[in-house]
Amino acid sequence: MIRIRLGQRITHAVLAAFLACGTAGHAARAGQTWTIASDHPADTAAGRGVESFVAALTRQTDGVLTGRAEFMAKAATKDPVAAVLDGNVQAVDVFAGALAHVDPIFELSTLPFAVRSEEESRRLACLAKPAYRRALLRAGLHLLFISPWPPTGLWSRQPVTTLADLANLRVRTYDDASAEVLGALGAHAAALPVQDVGSLLRNGHLDAVLSSGDGAVGITLQANLSNFNAIHYAFPVSFVVMSQSRYEALPEKLRPKLDAAANEAESQQWAALPARIRANDVQMQHAGVSVNTPIDNALDVRLREAGQNRVYDWLSRVPPEDADIIRTFQHQEAPAAQVPCPLSLLEAGRGTRE
Template structure:
């Protein structure tokens, strides 16, 4: 009898150990609307690798690229807020419909080069962090795009040449520039750009060199005008509830990996821009030199856009632009 009792006690003890909670690794899905070879997707993959290494595999981020999860872009603040995905990259100006302060990064012809863009982002970052928190998320890192030029079927050397263009734009400011120069803007997701060019729905695109390479624009377009209409930026955000479930040490490692990657991306963006332009040229795209006269004319014709934006912009955006213009002496 005693022997049987001991036997059952041992079995019960073993069973109790078998149901003890086991420490589980954390796995996040990271959404990217960009194709696998796009610089933003590559950066997100690199971030995931950095995090995995830093945490010894305790936090694993699996990147889903090319918009495979079904999200096209403008709704991504809501998507991350609601935890539909814990992590997503997003075009900052692309989500300005939900948070108007984010439109400040693509005010036309505000930033003239990457150095000025970095200055603008550094000024804006505290305001952006505050806005992200209101949307139940945290900005992990901000990465630049090369400047947005105009890719066309016909050569553009004057504002008059831009009249009548049917141009794909990626945000409100780009659309306003097209309208100001006498064209028609089309707000199309990236996944629909190539087919729209091939069918003649549009005949031009405002975008950066990496995006042009991704889309193989040389198959449907002929010219690239590096107008630097705007210089866009991307941000990678994490749902706050997901982030706060991490222990403090893991959070610190994630933020450290993000800061390191962000610095690397800004250091390399100018070189990447030239590399992507060269690829386009080798495949048949002609880069059209932009004259000072054209830039002066574009600055003049878009002055109303900048003034109208500042008149209706959130106070925080006005403060960002004022501080930026003071620093660059304009």
């Protein structure tokens, strides 16, 4: 019976590989439309990245591969990794923090107060990209490109400038790590999907939201929260990924064209980030949102202490080569936003080589 079951599994695996190759061959001859899913709205940094990739995919592959963007997608929200591996979608945009269960390296861009500018965000992403690729590969995923987000702040009904202002606030965060950091300062914080935020705010179940407030998400927040506390908690990133087996099944001549489309989309995202941050600031001003930059020294100290404790915890859970990324990050200059990550950055530091 064991041999029969093993034989069936091998047969299914061989058949799946055959079908994947056949599908790729057909795509090369007749063209194929891929669904690229995101759990964020189209008018967000991640959404714009998906749209850029869709356009680049058609252009770089001469229409052999075309993309269809699907926003606020249930498949991307519930389990983006499974959605790709099961073939429900061909590629998916996934927030870095949502991959923390896959490997702690994906917590890197959301480490509190480690990054202070969009230039530093790009530098860290360049240094970490090989580690991201390796971790995704172990999960059966292929990294297409990294998509940056504007910095995250704390949206609230009332200004949050002191430790007392933060205590007992019901706060939505975007991952468990940020919930722990704010929880350590007395807030009632929980990681929740972005789709749930609007209804929870309207029903009075939330007092604050940790978010960049980018694009359409910002419009939702502005309708309920009149304060943006610019604490620059983190500069997170998203990843657009596909199945590694699907990538390998593509015709050899098609893969470089897919890579070119991904590189084009990533370069556009980094180049557009400063203007996107400015546009979000203007939108907040027009909506009458109060941007609270100065905060009480005691709150600042406690935030950074809680953040540093989170960094120490992360360092204790990652291998030395991943921990070295932070040290290298502190001593390398930022790359130009218009070009892919320079080889010198990718090779810098022990453990960051492909």
